[in-house]
Amino acid sequence: MDNYLDAGSQCSLDIMAEEYLGNWVFTQDGLVPGCLRSREGVAEEFLLGDPPPESTRSIVLPAFVNAHTHLGDSFAYPAPKGSVEEMVGPDGYKHRVLASATDEEKRSGMRSSLDLMWRTGTTSFIDFREEGLQGISCLRDATIDSNVGGVVLGRPEGSSCTDDDLRALIGQCDGLAFSSISDWPPDLLETASRMCKGSDKMFALHASESRREDIEAILHLEPDFLVHMTAASEDDIAACVDRRVPIVVCPRSNKAFGLSPDIPMLLKLGASVALGTDNAMICGPDMISEMRAAYHLSASVGGLSEFDAVRLATCSGHKVLNPKRKITMELSTSDDLVVVDVQGEDPLLELVSSDGSVEVSAVIQDGMVRRVRV
Ligand SMILES: [Zn+2]
Known part of the structure; x- marks a missing residue:
């Protein structure tokens, strides 16, 4: 097993004009088609339904x-x-x-x-x-x-x-x-x-x-x-x-x-x-x-x-x-979120069961899209 302590990483904030993150969004009803739209690195809104073709092949879920x-x-x-x-x-x-x-x-x-x-x-x-x-x-x-x-x-x-x-x-x-x-x-x-x-x-x-x-x-x-x-x-x-x-x-x-x-x-x-x-x-x-x-x-x-x-x-x-806060599974762009890239046809199964094929590509924190690169 690799020693995780040896791995290095960089995090950066990419400023791109407009971006569509994800083909699927994890909601209280399960995984549904949709994406997160961002502009100049700021998460602006979730769009549920078929994502635009340029959207990344990823799942957006709570961090x-x-x-x-x-x-x-x-x-x-x-x-x-x-x-x-x-x-x-x-x-x-x-x-x-x-x-x-x-x-x-x-x-x-x-x-x-x-x-x-x-x-x-x-x-x-x-x-x-x-x-x-x-x-x-x-x-x-x-x-x-x-x-x-x-x-x-x-x-x-x-x-x-x-x-x-x-x-x-x-x-x-x-x-x-x-x-x-x-x-x-x-x-x-x-x-x-x-x-x-x-x-x-x-x-x-x-x-x-x-x-x-x-x-x-x-x-x-x-x-x-x-x-x-x-x-x-x-x-x-x-x-x-x-x-x-x-x-x-x-x-x-x-x-x-x-x-x-x-x-x-x-x-x-x-x-x-x-x-x-x-x-x-x-x-x-x-x-x-x-x-x-x-x-x-x-x-x-x-x-x-x-x-x-x-x-x-x-x-x-x-x-x-947060034991005193009511936690719902309705995602908001102000929540901590994670964007996980997937490859296969069953993204949720791939996320929870496959061995190493998914990769975290971005973390959204305070509404800012931050790239994660290994
Ligand atoms: Zn312990």
Whole structure:
């Protein structure tokens, strides 16, 4: 496998008089014929119906949202194989390499990950950032010149932290996120959750990844969302549905640990499901690859429609990102959008299932059409 950290890219704003982007538009009714008209690099309107002949052979869809990352360990890609505990547990490989790397090594790895996100059509992400205040500032520094926006959820450096330490962390980021309830004292998690709620910030957790954890103890903390739930029972999922707690699944990361989310079951039970790429030392933060993994692994457990696969990687992530905003699938030229070039006769199937034939050609952000070139 190529090392994604080595790939370079350029982004530029092309000013062309008038342009028609796409032969198809991804809407709440599925993929429909249409295009996005732009003038001098500014997205002006969607035109539904048969596109003009000069329109590009592409799909226009909402930009991807990566609902779970750990960009801090990008520099350690590719990581060796190991179990969840050996690799990402409290004393595992990841924490050892984080402790031995310099901030500049970490920032450089994060910048490569941000670059990969941009080239593959992701404009926003939610990161679980380890290493306390220093970890938060390191990620903030790395994102300064990036068009990709991150929700940064911090974590104390150890369980001996004080309330003042938690308050200081929350003041510097968008909320707190913890490894799992099993790794932290219950009273610390309760205090952290209460402080996040009081500051209108996010509180999130990994949950039931390789072994089932007590869902009532988890939901008692009122998390904004949970990550993994691969070892959860159907009753556990139903409890999340009852409390309206979204679940973020990470198929490629799970696969590296011999695990697998049952996405059709989650959807059948009514869960709100989004996709994330998890530890960047294990998988590059490329949401097209993640969406394809979700689509393929679901085939053996009931299947996932092409429409749902795209929805999980786009609109569902927006719901996790903006829990208080009503998210619709009606596209607007002011939304973050992505233009993906396709080749075959079944563009949606090609997008979610084929191996490498699609290419992101442009990202629309703040109404501006920005070219993406590898
Ligand atoms: Zn994670």
